[in-house]
Amino acid sequence: MDKFRMIFQFFQSNQESFMNGICGIMALASTQMYSAFDFNCPCLPHYNLAYGLGILLVPPFILFLLGFVLNNNISMLAEEWRRPQGRRGKDPSVLRYMFCSMAQRAMIAPAVWVSVTLLDGKCITCAFCTSVPLETLGNASHPRLSQGEIQRVLARIPCKEIYNGQQLIANEVAVRYLRCISQALGWCFVLLMTTLAFLVRSLRPCFSQAAFLKSRYWSHYIDIERKLFDETCAEHARSFAKVCIQQFFEGMSTDPVAARCQLPRKAPADAGEAAEKLLGITDQGTMNMALKSWHRCKPPLHLHPPALPTGNGWAGEGQPPTPTHPSAPRRETAAYYSCV
Amino acid sequence: MDRFRMIFQYFQSNSESVMNGICGLLALASVKMYTSFDFSCPCLPQYNVAYGLGIMFIPPIILFFCGLILNRQSLVMLEEWRRPAGRRKKDLAVIRYMCSSIMQRAMVAPVVWIIVTLLDGKCLICAFSGSVDPEKFVGFANVSTVQVQQLLAKVPCKDDELMRNNTSRKAVSRYLRCWSQALGWSILLILITAAFLARWLGPCFNQATLLQARHWSNYIDIEQKIFEETCCEHSRLFAHKCILHFFESMRQEIKLHSFSLPQEGEEDEGEEDLLRGITDQDQVNKLLKTWYYEKPPLDVSQAHQR
Numbered sequence: 001m002d003k004f005r006m007i008f009q010f011f012q013s014n015q016e017s018f019m020n021g022i023c024g025i026m027a028l029a030s031t032q033m034y035s036a037f038d039f040n041c042p043c044l045p046h047y048n049l050a051y052g053l054g055i056l057l058v059p060p061f062i063l064f065l066l067g068f069v070l071n072n073n074i075s076m077l078a079e080e081w082r083r084p085q086g087r088r089g090k091d092p093s094v095l096r097y098m099f100c101s102m103a104q105r106a107m108i109a110p111a112v113w114v115s116v117t118l119l120d121g122k123c124i125t126c127a128f129c130t131s132v133p134l135e136t137l138g139n140a141s142h143p144r145l146s147q148g149e150i151q152r153v154l155a156r157i158p159c160k161e162i163y164n165g166q167q168l169i170a171n172e173v174a175v176r177y178l179r180c181i182s183q184a185l186g187w188c189f190v191l192l193m194t195t196l197a198f199l200v201r202s203l204r205p206c207f208s209q210a211a212f213l214k215s216r217y218w219s220h221y222i223d224i225e226r227k228l229f230d231e232t233c234a235e236h237a238r239s240f241a242k243v244c245i246q247q248f249f250e251g252m253s254t255d256p257v258a259a260r261c262q263l264p265r266k267a268p269a270d271a272g273e274a275a276e277k278l279l280g281i282t283d284q285g286t287m288n289m290a291l292k293s294w295h296r297c298k299p300p301l302h303l304h305p306p307a308l309p310t311g312n313g314w315a316g317e318g319q320p321p322t323p324t325h326p327s328a329p330r331r332e333t334a335a336y337y338s339c340v
Numbered sequence: 341m342d343r344f345r346m347i348f349q350y351f352q353s354n355s356e357s358v359m360n361g362i363c364g365l366l367a368l369a370s371v372k373m374y375t376s377f378d379f380s381c382p383c384l385p386q387y388n389v390a391y392g393l394g395i396m397f398i399p400p401i402i403l404f405f406c407g408l409i410l411n412r413q414s415l416v417m418l419e420e421w422r423r424p425a426g427r428r429k430k431d432l433a434v435i436r437y438m439c440s441s442i443m444q445r446a447m448v449a450p451v452v453w454i455i456v457t458l459l460d461g462k463c464l465i466c467a468f469s470g471s472v473d474p475e476k477f478v479g480f481a482n483v484s485t486v487q488v489q490q491l492l493a494k495v496p497c498k499d500d501e502l503m504r505n506n507t508s509r510k511a512v513s514r515y516l517r518c519w520s521q522a523l524g525w526s527i528l529l530i531l532i533t534a535a536f537l538a539r540w541l542g543p544c545f546n547q548a549t550l551l552q553a554r555h556w557s558n559y560i561d562i563e564q565k566i567f568e569e570t571c572c573e574h575s576r577l578f579a580h581k582c583i584l585h586f587f588e589s590m591r592q593e594i595k596l597h598s599f600s601l602p603q604e605g606e607e608d609e610g611e612e613d614l615l616r617g618i619t620d621q622d623q624v625n626k627l628l629k630t631w632y633y634e635k636p637p638l639d640v641s642q643a644h645q646r
Contacts, residue, residue: 049558079632086634119377137384173383180382180391187398201409205418217571224572225579229631232583236624239615242500 020049022070028107030063034116041126041158045151048158052127056117060110067106073223074102080222097215111193116184121179122158128178129157137177138169252290261276347451352471355412355561359445362410366449370403374456381466381496385489388524392467396457402451414442416561432625437553451531458524461517462496474514479508505639586636590627591617 044053068074077098080090117123132138145153145168153165157174165171169331202210382391408414474480474488483491494500496613497514503509528565529586542550594617618624 014434029525068527083635086635087637088635121378121380170501172497176380176382176497177384177387179380180384180387183380184391184394187394189401191398191402193403194409198405198409201415202418206416206422209422211421217575221575224576225582228576228579229583232587233628236615240619243615260559 015093016145019071023067023108026063026067026070027112030059030109031116033059034113034120039122039126041122043156043159043162045148045155048155049127049131052125052253056114056123056127058115062112063208064106065107067109068102071105073098076223076226090140090217091193091215093211093215094218097212098219101219111189113194115186115190118182118189118319121182122165124173124182124185125178126158127182130154130172131158132169132177137173139167140168243260248294251295252260252286352605355565359413363407363445363448363551365412366403366407367452369454369633370449372435373399374453375613379462379464379466383494383497385470385493385499388470388493389467392463392465396454396463396467398452400496401423403453404433404446407449408442411442411445411556413561415439416564417442420560431556433553434556435551438557438560441557451527451635453489455524455528458520458527464520464523465513465516466496468516469493470511472515476515477508477511480512504564508511582633586631587616587618587627589636590623590630592624594618 037054037055042048077095078096080265081095083090132154134150134319151162156163156165156179160171163171182205189286378397379395383441417435420438423430423437461566470489472492474483474492480488480491489503492512494503495509497503498509618627
């Protein structure tokens with residue numbers, strides 16, 4: 001019992017810590033992606049805004065979707081949502097809980113990308129360099145340039161090598177200004193996210209603790225039930241295969257020369273474990289026949305009971321009409337199945 | 341029983357050391373965040389103060405919230421505070437103890453950030469370069485008021501064309517950094533003295549109450565963990581029974597509707613048990629289809645009574 005408890009504690013904590021681990025790895029991957037990405041501002045009037053905001057907003061969306069894809073529980077949620085009601089009612093609060101916990105984990109990597117991007121400053125500098133306030137920072141009254149020209153000059157602020165507007169506004173002044181705004185936005189964004197997370201976590205016990213405990217229990221239950229069902233089916237498939245193959249070999253060993261699709265019959269009881277393990281096949285020819293038969297004519301997915309009755313003794317419920325030889329119709333059925 | 345006891349002793353000491361570990365990690369993270377953050381003073385008159393003080397105070401608030409969020413005990417404390425009294429009275433001393441220990445741990449990372457910021461000096465130089473008295477510095481003494489504000493605001497930017505070769509800039513910078521570091525070391529000294537006094541003088545007052553509060557706060561924490569584990573174990577057993585019940589009812593249905601013989605074989609009984617009467621492709625398909633279309637009700641009382 002103790003061992004049980006320890007194992008399932010581990011399982012439970014392991015699944016949650018596994019999901020938290022994936023979450024952390026994605027957050028690290030997002031910072032790594034950002035630093036490996038070669039940011040290349042186009043330095044052209046309308047393209048700057050599109051590029052800058054695109055780099056700021058499109059990768060977070062991709063990371064959000066990726067967070068859902070990598071989460072194993074998404075299929076569990078979908079299954080629970082779409083299954084027919086049957087004999088078990090559906091509880092929308094459980095579905096909401098599962099969705100919320102998945103969405104919260106999937107939000108972390110995008111939030112990290114947006115914070116890192118804003119704190120670094122390159123995206124905002126690229127996107128908004130044409131909106132720098134020339135009156136306060138530079139020389140707005142430059143007489144020779146038209147509005148379009150000014151826009152073109154300002155658009156080159158992020159590209160220091162080709163910037164030619166030092167008289168209009170100093171490059172360092174503009175970059176410092178934009179970067180200051182970007183970092184302020186970044187810190188405010190992080191503060192907002194953290195405050196939201198704190199409020200969500202701390203208000204829950206104040207309002208809906210009982211409902212939360214219920215949803216959490218049943219969502220874990222659904223997960224455990226699905227895993228146990230898969231294990232039980234796997235166990236069943238293993239036993240099924242074992243018996244099927246055993247019966248196949250028994251059939252082969254007793255009558256290898258006759259028709260390929262034979263009803264497997266019980267092998268004569270043999271002495272010795274080694275002989276038993278050989279399943280009655282003791283020479284090359286028989287083995288080759290068995291292998292060929294396994295490939296060309298797999299046995300039906302229908303396991304026979306260990307011993308056929310000697311008479312018509314059908315003890316038990318449900319009396320179907322019994323033919324004189326119960327094996328005969330079965331032989332036909334077997335033939336039908338096995339050659340498909 | 342002994343193993344149980346060992347595990348729970350480990351658990352108990354472990355939860356405090358887990359919290360201390362998280363506290364330490366956050367402090368390290370705060371130092372790392374500061375060093376990797378690219379501090380870039382705007383060098384403009386009104387923006388400097390906002391930027392400098394913002395960088396000094398907003399990240400500590402963020403770190404404080406993170407410290408509260410990552411600490412499991414804060415949830416336990418909130419639940420204990422908000423639960424209906426029911427058949428168990430609430431002890432405010434325990435809640436106060438838990439609250440104070442959570443706050444103390446959550447304050448470590450913000451304090452580390454503030455101290456590192458002050459000892460480094462960049463924030464204060466950025467925020468207060470416009471507030472120094474220009475008369476004290478030769479380069480700024482004979483400049484008009486409007487100009488002097490602009491010039492002083494550019495002091496934090498070493499590479500600015502106006503400031504590149506200005507010796508007074510270095511003087512202002514050193515002056516402000518000296519103040520910043522003095523402030524940083526003083527705060528550090530005060531905090532450590534306060535912590536030292538609290539730990540030494542603490543046992544002189546209310547030691548018994550403290551021991552009780554600490555015991556019951558640990559108890560509440562462990563009780564919650566055990567409740568979660570027990571629920572987990574229970575749901576596993578529930579699922580197991582539910583699935584067995586489902587396979588059993590499938591077997592009954594198959595027996596009713598099929599021509600198969602009653603299972604009387606003595607051999608391969610182990611395997612037959614595992615097969616649970618499902619021995620055919622159609623039967624397996626039917627079972628899987630029924631599992632999806634008609635999940636069994638969440639009621640294993642019939643299975644129990646059998």
